[in-house]
Amino acid sequence: MNPEGRARVEAWLEYFNDLGISDFCLDRASSAVEAARTPVEPIPAAPEPLLRPARVASSVVDPNPTHVAPVLPVIKSASLFAANERIEGDTLEKIREDIGENCRRCKLCEQRNKIVFGAGHPKAELVFVGEGPGHDEDMQGLPFVGRAGKLLTQMIEAMGLCRDAVYIANVVKCRPPQNRAPEPDEIETCSPFLYRQLAVIRPKAVVCLGAIAFQSLTGTKPSMSRIRGQWLEFRGIPLLATYHPAYLLRNPNAKGDVWEDLKKVMAHLGLKLPAKR
Numbered sequence: 409m410n411p412e413g414r415a416r417v418e419a420w421l422e423y424f425n426d427l428g429i430s431d432f433c434l435d436r437a438s439s440a441v442e443a444a445r446t447p448v449e450p451i452p453a454a455p456e457p458l459l460r461p462a463r464v465a466s467s468v469v470d471p472n473p474t475h476v477a478p479v480l481p482v483i484k485s486a487s488l489f490a491a492n493e494r495i496e497g498d499t500l501e502k503i504r505e506d507i508g509e510n511c512r513r514c515k516l517c518e519q520r521n522k523i524v525f526g527a528g529h530p531k532a533e534l535v536f537v538g539e540g541p542g543h544d545e546d547m548q549g550l551p552f553v554g555r556a557g558k559l560l561t562q563m564i565e566a567m568g569l570c571r572d573a574v575y576i577a578n579v580v581k582c583r584p585p586q587n588r589a590p591e592p593d594e595i596e597t598c599s600p601f602l603y604r605q606l607a608v609i610r611p612k613a614v615v616c617l618g619a620i621a622f623q624s625l626t627g628t629k630p631s632m633s634r635i636r637g638q639w640l641e642f643r644g645i646p647l648l649a650t651y652h653p654a655y656l657l658r659n660p661n662a663k664g665d666v667w668e669d670l671k672k673v674m675a676h677l678g679l680k681l682p683a684k685r
């Protein structure tokens with residue numbers, strides 16, 4: 409192996425080690441080198457697809473028989489996620505430790521105040537995933553505590569749940585400057601920690617809040633209007649996207665759409681609809 413190739417391998421191994429992934433076979437290391445050279449191809453021999461083509465979970469069958477779910481490709485970070493799946497005895501505490509107190513793996517560290525790991529019940533049946541912390545979250549180190557967070561709390565309570573019963577996390581754990589959307593390299597660097605959180609919690613459903621969260625988990629870029637409210641399956645976990653609460657603050661007329669989406673989640677979780685609102 410030439411020096412440049414060796415340096416690439418060492419950089420990847422160091423990155424995986426930072427994520428708490430230490431067991432590699434030769435082929436995995438070779439894939440990492442290849443990934444550094446070219447856009448990552450899906451791994452056809454993976455024991456289970458990372459994202460199955462839009463298969464609707466049996467317990468959440470779309471009542472509209474004419475609906476055809478979009479076919480989604482395998483996510484790009486296939487090898488990394490597959491590796492994450494092999495972490496034995498992983499816990500939320502270990503993931504937090506692996507991130508560290510002063511993570512500098514991506515450029516979002518430069519203006520961050522606090523890392524926002526996520527919060528909620530460690531065995532929650534329902535996980536909400538947003539795109540990244542905002543100003544209030546950055547100051548407090550907690551997810552969804554600003555205006556949008558208050559609206560999310562109202563949404564959760566409207567479902568008959570309390571915040572402590574669910575888990576809330578973001579794709580990136582540090583605030584993007586001026587609340588811009590996280591950039592692809594930042595998502596690629598930080599999202600493996602979210603994958604590990606989901607693998608540990610194993611919720612019955614994941615609700616993606618906004619397009620960035622959906623795109624980050626599925627590796628696809630459909631418009632929100634196209635995929636909102638549809639059940640997909642992500643590594644065996646039913647996943648549904650709805651509008652981000654910040655979008656609802658700007659577009660309150662969309663609250664009805666979100667409520668329809670949340671009712672689907674409630675039905676899936678076996679929650680009773682509240683009395684007439």
Ligand code: SF4
Nearest residue numbers: 511514517581582598
């Ligand atoms: S966003 Fe994630 S990877 Fe980037 S510095 Fe923060 S914790 Fe580290």
